[in-house]
Amino acid sequence: MQRQAELPIEHLGGEEVIGEALRLAVGSCKEELLTAQPGGGRSPALLAEALPRDLALVRKGVRQRTLYQHSVRSHGPTLAYIEQVLAEGAQVRTLDEIFERVIICDRSIAFIPGAPERKSAALAIRHPGAIEFLTKVFEHMWERAEPIALATEQHRPDLLTNSVRRTVLRMVVTGHTDETIAARLGVSARTVSTHIRKVSEALGSRSRAELGYLLSQRRLLEPEGSLLGETPRPQTRPRRQTTREHCG
Known part of the structure; x- marks a missing residue:
């Protein structure tokens, strides 16, 4: 055996x-x-x-x-x-x-x-x-x-705050609850709701549905988008030039 x-x-x-x-x-x-x-x-x-x-x-x-x-x-x-x-x-x-x-x-x-x-x-x-x-x-x-x-x-809150915030918002748009998002990202449900509230206030959104619409309309979840708290990205270069960016 x-x-x-x-x-x-x-x-x-x-x-x-x-x-x-x-x-x-x-x-x-x-x-x-x-x-x-x-x-x-x-x-x-x-x-x-x-x-x-x-x-x-x-x-x-x-x-x-x-x-x-x-x-x-x-x-x-x-x-x-x-x-x-x-x-x-x-x-x-x-x-x-x-x-x-x-x-x-x-x-x-x-x-x-x-x-x-x-x-x-x-x-x-x-x-x-x-x-x-x-x-x-x-x-x-x-x-x-x-x-x-x-x-x-200790000098890099951007990665902790903005990367997590962007992921939270993507999951909100796809219909996940605060509890599900928190479990998947290893943060508290309170942290998730804080990210959503801050962006909602900045955009003037009064509901999750409206927040999803505004995020999509303004393309804030695309790579070139800028969320609340992020340093705005440079404008896109003319099409005849090659854009090279380092994602850090």
């Missing part, structure tokens, strides 16, 4: 079982650790548990790349953790939305949530094709993400 630990996809049930499997796999990493963590800032307890392990890994030469959502840029405990792992050579980037939590160790085993019991169930994946797929998804997100540079982080 095949041992369960050798199965291409293994179901892990219970927080202790999941935690032990993660500790063994991550602790055994020799070359690379890829992690995507949605949901905004992490709890101080989880960060305190992860920090010694992650520092030990990077110090022995394991390449570490971690993805968070933009909202961690205003979360003190997560930033303190990031500062320490960056100082040792790890890489951290953020983007507006992460498709799902995933941990990939040496491209030989990956962990993803085991729906529907997200907190008490996970899947340990050893199938090469599945791991290759998850790695490609991670790389796609990584290319779109913004690096964290702690020397300038």
Whole structure:
């Protein structure tokens, strides 16, 4: 009979079982650790548990790349953790939305949530094709993400505020509720409603439907649009010239 630990996809049930499997796999990493963590800032307890392990890994030469959502840029405990792992050579980037939590160790085993019991169930994946797929998804997100540079982080509210605001408004236009938007972007529902209220006040909108109409009419969600709080973008160059812009 095949041992369960050798199965291409293994179901892990219970927080202790999941935690032990993660500790063994991550602790055994020799070359690379890829992690995507949605949901905004992490709890101080989880960060305190992860920090010694992650520092030990990077110090022995394991390449570490971690993805968070933009909202961690205003979360003190997560930033303190990031500062320490960056100082040792790890890489951290953020983007507006992460498709799902995933941990990939040496491209030989990956962990993803085991729906529907997200907190008490996970899947340990050893199938090469599945791991290759998850790695490609991670790389796609990584290319779109913004690096964290702690020397300038506290002076970059534009990325935290305007990128999140633009994403919030796009989701409003497509009919998402404040609660759904908050869950997907790793921020509070209050933060979502604040973004909507500020733009609504600036545009003179009295309803979500009217807000969507005004955003579309004025093309404020297009790349060249300028939202409340953003520095206006330069005017479009004449068509005979080539426009080259750096999206930072």
